Amino acid sequence: MTRRRLLAAALAAGLLAPLAACGSDQTSDGGASTELVYWSMWKQGEDQQKVLQAALDDFQQQTGIKVDVQWAGRDVLKQVAARLNAGNPPDLTDQDAGSIKGTLGKVDGARDLSELYNSTVDGETKKVGEIIPSGLVKPYHNAAGNPIVAPYEVIGSTMWFNGAAHPELATNPPKTWDEFIKLLDQLKAKGQTPLALDGDIKFYDAYFTTWSIVRHGGVGLLSKAATDKTGATFDDPAFLEAAKDVEQLIKGGYLVKDFNATKFPAQQNAWASGKSPTDLLLMGTWAPSETGPQASTGFTYRSFPYPTVAGGKGNTAAEAGVIGFAIPSKAKHADAAEKFIAYFLNKDRLAKIATDAKNLTPRSDVAPPDVLADFSKELTAAGDNIFLPYDDAGAVAPDWVSNVWEPLNGDFFNGKLDAAGFIAKLKAETIKLQQGA
Incomplete structure (x- = not known):
């Protein structure tokens, strides 16, 4: 290549x-x-x-x-x-x-x-x-x-794993959301909590929601919603569908225990060192350089794209x-x-x-x-x-990202909001911010 x-x-x-x-x-x-x-x-x-x-x-x-x-x-x-x-x-x-x-x-x-x-x-x-x-x-x-x-x-961001520990993922990674959940269930059955996440960094929570929204609704939908004074963009079914996917991860026991209680970079370092029961890390392209000093002997950095969804408008997109x-x-x-x-x-x-x-x-x-x-x-x-x-939302609506998007993602991942409540709150807070209420 x-x-x-x-x-x-x-x-x-x-x-x-x-x-x-x-x-x-x-x-x-x-x-x-x-x-x-x-x-x-x-x-x-x-x-x-x-x-x-x-x-x-x-x-x-x-x-x-x-x-x-x-x-x-x-x-x-x-x-x-x-x-x-x-x-x-x-x-x-x-x-x-x-x-x-x-x-x-x-x-x-x-x-x-x-x-x-x-x-x-x-x-x-x-x-x-x-x-x-x-x-x-x-x-x-x-x-x-x-x-x-x-x-x-x-x-950019992608789904990281240790190729030395999981050669099967290097040759046959999950491509669809259903295949991804099947993999998570298999790992969980082995006593793992498959996904590493430093949840005190709210934009790492938001990686999952951003990717899911792009997969369902296509490129540009999130930034459009961020600047919509009417909030109507959030009525697009892609938002709720994406939130339900992420909710499946939150409620399914797939995220490492206490991900919101530890301090970055504890979870990603534990993932690389093998001291954590996690296998996957959704992270930026800086993951190898950030976690390299803590990586276990023989650790091989490999990655696969965020899984596609049925009928997704952004299934071929990359960040x-x-x-x-x-x-x-x-x-x-x-x-x-x-x-x-x-x-x-x-x-x-x-x-x-x-x-x-x-x-x-x-x-x-x-x-x-x-x-x-x-x-x-x-x-x-x-x-x-x-x-x-952030699907360019950080550039077109930086105040929205810091005051609405990231805090509400934190509440969503902390279990304070369910999928429907998360999208409803995003819509309400976006209208309030954009209309200066």
Whole structure:
């Protein structure tokens, strides 16, 4: 499976830490900036953090630009938005592109990166726009239609398992929902609770509901519902059908005990280490890099697509999004930020996202890591039927995601709502939010 074919599929898709103060303006004579302030979504010790830190160290040494980096964690954009309002944001940040669009893009708070895309990649002859497929950037533009994100990692979610422990799943994975439930029952009969889940992270709960809604109702239905002031979209039968499927998992005893009471990443680490009675993990493509240090000897990362459903409109869909850089619109050293992006996107430097961090990159000339071979096939098989994380709801309705979607998914998985109650509450709370009630 070539990397170029993988990107063809993606192309078609059309936590909190203290942060240091930002630096001063450009040099007094108006010349190039000599410093760069970067607040990142990664935490100290994560594989991506290590790759980026090495690149930042080399960048500082080669350019003389002083780099002040803060490894802020997943809530970094909240900090950036607050500083943007104060007029003193960092020069560079990163996050999944949907969050960047939903947080910075909606307030015109992200710099137009057209000049960056027309600039040359450091150490190469090609321009940034030639090595980043336009389809990966297309959803993440400003009102004028210009790009605001520079991707460096391609992400998605899939159903993970240990191929060494379950070779039968590698050769014959469940394809339909009925086959999936049959597998779960077989595993349960052996004393397992088949599904690992760190339920304190509500968007991991929501992976199941998002996938089920897409399978039943097709790509785009969830984001449509998130922005529907009338709430009528939730009357589509696909929502209740999807919720009933997920309810089957919740009430069927298939989820690991106390999944909502433990603290991330306890359950996923226990799954990889073999210290948990779980076999399957619905997780992003970062699962191998996050759980690798805890994995049992001989653990082999394999995956299969979320099961299809009878008559599903999204049965062939796969998820693909990107993590990338953004430059806040009021950044004082935007030139230095663009220079670093062009530096990091060099093939040899970016390739470490694949080799060291075990994740996909947007460059077609960088081979995917072996642990993502199954996911690569899944994306390619999906063709142009690609959906963005949260079915793009995080980009089109970020407040809805944080105030309605994720909390209600938590209540659903905690047993506070049944399937019908979950959908009814989603509809009611969406109307209230979107109508400003």
